[in-house]
Amino acid sequence: MVNEQMKQKVKRRSQLRWVVGSIASGAAVLALATVALYPHQGHSQALTSAKVAAKPVSHGASSSKPIVYKNPPKSLIPQGRQLFAEDCQTCHGPQAEGSVRAPNLQGLGAATIDFWVSTGRMPLADPTEQATVKPPRLSHQQQLAVSAYVASLAPGGPAIPSPNLGLANLSKGESLFSENCAACHTITGVGDQLANNIYAPTLSVATPTQVAEAIRTGPGNMPRFGPGTFSNQEVDDIVRYVSYLQHPNDRGGLALGGVGPVAEGFVAILIGLGSLMVAGYWIGGRAQ
C-alpha cells in the first residue's frame, strides 16, 4: 500500500517535472531570442541618437575620401636609419633582415612598423620579453622616422593609414565589428584571454590610426583583414565604432545607470532567468 502511494507520487512528480521542464525550455528559447534581438535593437536606437548628438570626429579635416595611406616623408629616412641602429638592430639585424633573436622586417610596410613602435610593443628590452602595449619609447616623430627607414629597405605592406571618421557609418561599423572582431575582443572591446598565453587586448587605448593598422596588418595572433575583406570605407566604419566604444558618453541605457545597451541585453537575460527560477520553485513547491 505504502509502496503503491510512493509509486503514484513518483509518477506524478515525474509528470510535473516534464511540465516544468517544457516550460523552462520554452522560456529559455524566449530568453535566447530576447538576447538575439534586444541588444541589437537597443543598440541601433542608441546609435541613431548618438549620431544626432555626436559631432563628427574628423581626421584629415575636410577630406571627402575614406581612409588614406601615406608613407612618412623620405626626408626622415636618415634619422630613422640612425634610430634603427641604436634601438632595433641588435635584434632585427642592421638591414632589418632578421636574426635568431627577432623576425625579418623587410617588406612589412610602414604601417606595421608604426603600429609596433607607437603602441610601445617595440623596442623590446630583451628578446624573450613579451611584446605588450606600453607607453612608447620613441616620440611620434621618431616613430615616423623608423617606419620611413624600414619601409625604404624593401617594397611591400601598407603605408600608414589616416582614417576619416567624419564619413564613417557607425551602425555598419557595429555589425562589422560584431561579426569580425567581437569573438576575440568581445562586443564591448574590453578584450579576452584566447588561449594559454594569448590575449586579445582591450581596445580602449588604441588610436584610430592604430586600429586601422591592426586591421590591415594583423599583429601577432590577430588575423590580417586586407582590401579583399574590408573596403577602406568599411575600415573607417569599424574604426568609428571602436572610437564610439572608447567614448561611452554616446551610449544608450541611461535608465539602467548608463551601463549601455549591451549590458541591458544581459539584464534582459537575468530578468528572464529570474522569472524562470521563480516559476520553477513555484511549480516545484506544488509538486511536493
Ligand code: HEC
Ligand atoms: C631585444 C630585441 C628586440 C629589439 C631591441 C627590437 N625588437 Fe622588434 N621584435 C623582437 C621580437 C622577439 C619580435 C617578435 C615578437 C612577437 O612576435 O611577439 C619582434 C617583432 C617586431 C615587429 C613585428 C614583426 C612582425 O612580423 O609582425 C616589428 C614591426 C618590430 N619588432 C619592430 C622593431 C623596431 C622598429 C625596433 C626598434 C625601435 C625593434 N623592433 C626592436 C625583438 C626586438
Ligand code: HEC
Ligand atoms: C582571432 C582573434 C582576433 C580577431 C578576430 C581580431 N583580433 Fe584584434 N587582436 C588580437 C590579438 C591576439 C591582438 C594582440 C596582438 C599582439 O599584441 O601580438 C590584437 C590586437 C588588436 C589591436 C591592438 C590594440 C592595442 O592597443 O595595441 C587592435 C586595435 C585590434 N586588435 C583591433 C581588432 C579589430 C578592429 C578586429 C576586427 C576587424 C580584430 N581586432 C579582430 C586578436 C584578434
